[in-house]
Amino acid sequence: MNRFFRKFRLVSIDVFIYHMVKYNEFQLPKFKYTIQRENIHNKTRFFIKDLNTLVHESYVFKKVFLLKSIHKNGPVIGDCFTNKQYRGQAIYPVVINYIAKHLLENNSKEVFVVVNKSNKSSIKGIEKAGFDKLASIKAKRWLWFYSKREINYFNRK
Secondary structure, three states, X not given: OHHHHHOOOOEEEEEEEEEEOOOOOXXXXXXXXXXEEEEEOOEEEEEEEEOOEEEEEXXXXXXXXXXXXXXXXXXXEEEEEEOHHHOOOOHXXXXXXXXXXXXXXXXXXXXXXXXXXXXXXXXXXXXXXXXXXXXXXXXXXXXXXXXXXXXXXXXXX
């Protein structure tokens, strides 16, 4: 019951929005993992397994309401996780770069990543993967409604 009521609470949002319009290649010469893909309801899961151990997973969401705040729409990479034993091997940037390539080659005009401003390691990986910082959004969210939005845009290349 508590879990149900948590969905109705007011949430503070303080994020960066990154995007990729034209594919920027990022590969590691000795990347030894195979990236797998599966569809789950309204999202796609990209993941790596090493034997039976989950190494990494990232999801692609077809629609994220937050993007309407900056008048954008498109697939969003998010809910990414890399197993602690495998961190520091640049797996995260390789996977999200691979996902961006897949999406841009399959009719997406733009690919987005939303990240909390405090998540320094993810920000580093996103930038390493070739994504450009588009905007920052600070707001309050209740369900899918956003209020008190502060939006700042960054220089576009």
